[in-house]
Amino acid sequence: MRILIVDDEPLVRIGIKSAIPWEAHGMEIVGEAADGEEAIRLMIEHKPDVILLDIKMPKRDGIEVLQDMKAKGIEAKCIILSSFDDFVFVKKAMQLGAVDYFHKPTMNVNDVLDVLKKMQSLLEPQREMPIERGFGKGDALRNMLHGKTENAHQTKLNEGNLHVIVFSIKNYVQVSNRYTHDNVTLLPNSITNILSELLAKEKEAEFTQIDKNLFALVTSNIRSKSEQATLSYVNDLIQLIHSSLKRFVNIDTVFGTSDVFSSFMESNRAFTQAKQALSQKFYRPDLFIFHYHHEHHAGEQVLEQVTTYIKEMKMGLRENNREQFMTNLVAWEQFLQEEECMSEQDVHKIYDFILFMMENGEEYNEYRNKAAETEDFTTLKDVYRPFFDEKWNKGSLANHKKYSQIVRNILKYVEENYTQDISLKMLSHHFHVSSNYISRLFSQEVGRGLFDYMNEIRIEKAKDMLKDYRYKIYEIAEMVGFNSHVHFAIVFNKYVGMSPKEFRKENS
Template sequence: MKVLIADDEALVRIGIKSSIRWEAGGMDIVGEAADGEEALRLIEERKPDVVILDIKMPRKDGIQVLTEMKEKGIRAKVIILSSFDDFTMVKQAMKLGAVDYFHKPSMNEHEIEAVLYKVKEELESERQSGPEATVPGEVTGEGVLRRWLQGSTEGIERTKLREGNLYIMLFSVKKWAHVLQRYAQGPASFLPSTIRNLLTELLSKEPETEFVQLEDNLYAVILSQHEIKSVQACFTRVNDIAYLISSNLMRFVNIETVFGISDLFQSFEGGKRAAAQARQALEQKFYHPSDPVFYYRQSDEEPSLDRVNDFIVAMKNGLREERYDEFARNLNEWEQYIRSKEILNERDVKKIYEGLLFMMEDREKYLEAGGTLEFIEDFEELSVYYHDLFNKKLEAMISATNKEYSPLIRNIVQYIEANYKENISLKSLGEHFQVSANYISRLFNQEVGKGLFHFVNEIRIERAKELLKDYRYKIYEVSEMVGFNSQVHFAIVFQKYVGMAPKEYRKEHV
């Protein structure tokens, strides 16, 4: 699989190249681009299978690149890189066909590898499933139906479907992680094959009906009813099929299902749009975990997403500036807002919580909790889970902030605040205060609640943020003024603490 990386920050490109096992995964980097125009040129020239694309770049941003790729019919899969508060642009990119996205400050090699391997599997599946491919027990190849749901009508006329009164239903198994745990003792393929066999049996005699498995826990059932004149009769049949599937899966396999159903559409050309509608309907289960069926409904999404972005920026600022009461208030208002609007899906909400936790420098705890999160499928449970984590972390941060320091640590803190531009080390502090360096390190961690160098970097970065607002200073000059010997090191530390590159911060705050 050929991969192209497009990001204007050299450090990000280097980090991605260095952290992934490319050869072991059968992947090859075929090019790098530092701006949107260069990215488009290399995409056309080298024809990558996957593009890792930064959403904010000079000359042309990621949205413009995606738009032109779509206009030119370029079918490469696109993975978006964004800052934490680019949420509106990220959703726009997903609408244009991006397959996934990462927040740059919190992304890690395991997450990137997992998505790349998943995309690689999808590409291999698409290549192996030609128009003539068939699966035993099915009238048509799964590849034809999958491509149709993605926008290609090639081969669809050979299925049982006919144009007229079409519906697409997507369904998944509730409490999937718990169900998998229940069947863990049997063969790995037992549950998926049982579901497939049961669907084959149930739908074999149904006219104008097809099904295809899309993901581990996602199935599509497509119905057409070209001879039925009554819209109500069509709708009734759709509900009957949903009940047929859900009742039999409960009876024979003891699993609950949840369905998302598209609007009625008339021609094969509407398949991709209807599939998106069904997926959007199914995502409502995140907010209503007890309901068995959801129907697509239109929503005024764009203004709502802008409001979500405002909340994200406010929460970030509250954490960054240690205004924890303000953070908590905005967190609660954001949760109330998305609960009332139901505009964010499960994955988006989890990513936002993850980003906030990362800003509290608790990434390790988040990764350790991954197994727990697999069992959480609804918003209320997820909110309770993260509030518990946030409260514990904030209590520790507030406690560390308010703690009275011993005379030695108080003097060291004052010294650092006055001399942060200098080359401060445990050795130099030990010599200056005539105390063991190891003793300073241990006592500083104990009283301040963070390492000495973390404390120094915090002070340097806060001063750098003020200097970056003044265009008289170049970025490398700011780097030197706050005590960094290397602009590269400054950029890495700034990205870690602020969540964006120095030049990006300057653009947003000047």
């Protein structure tokens, strides 16, 4: 599979190229571009299968690149690379044909590789593997669901009263661990064997596994002229599968169904409908059957409100403003519960970024892994909320008991507000003491000047962030409280002995 990397940050491109042994996975980086114009030229020249595309770039941004691709008939698949608050732009990119996206600050190599492998499995093996004979017809059915219907006649299906049904296993990680022996998961074979028995007598039903936790069933019913009778048959079949899997392998399943369709050519659209129906389980975990309805997509106003909440949360994090962060977090969660306007994947990514901003060590990975196993919105909130509360409520006074009360208060204030413009005059008004007294007392007790201490905090925060190439240097300067990236570079060099760029190069 041929991949083109498009990002204006050289370290991002280097990081992506270096993070994955591409050749070992049957993939090749065919080029890299630093702006949208160069990207289009390289697409025409190298004809990549997949493009990793930054959304904000000089000359032409990611949205304009996608529009150009559409106009020029370039069919490569695009994965968007975005920042935390690019939500509206990401949605526009998805509407223009992007297949997935990653937030650069929390982009995980394994997640990127998983998405690329799924795309690779669609682009390459299905053109080469022979069609199976017998139950399921494996690739013939999978090809049909992905819009390639030339081998549909190999299945038992007929055109007329067709339905696509998809289902997944609840609490998949825990369930699969019960059915793993010698690192081999036995669950898919168990499900296949059970459904083979259940569907053996069905004349117009086929089943296949799409992904590790996504299974698809397609039925047709040319004998029935009633859509209601067909829908009743589909519901009975779902009930049979659900109860049988619960009885024989003790697993709970949840199902999504498409509208009825009449021809094989519509099967890809029906497959999309069924997956969209299934996605409703994230907000409604008590149900196990979801039928596709032509619900309107979230409008521009709804998406703008979501973006506003996200930006306000981000501002609260950067300015250590607990009230601003928590108020907008609660409002955002309540808005999602009412509107159901963000996908499960999108919600996970927002929580993941908040976690990353608060904790960038082992605790981050621990909570991230725990959250990855969570399948519904209410439980996901319950996983993250205690952690957020603990981080905000954890005071730092214990570290400062040797200082006087006024110095302890100043230390605490600086640690919580280092991203803001702090001056002696402002501290004087805030603590109702003279600026000369603050300066003299702080130097006596702490052993260095107030602004030296404040810059040390800012530079230490910056050093941690520079180790992650997904942040641009000017963004880091702003996030730790410097008004100018030039001033940031001067202060950084004073305390570290090298420029931010040199430090990043040594530690990336």
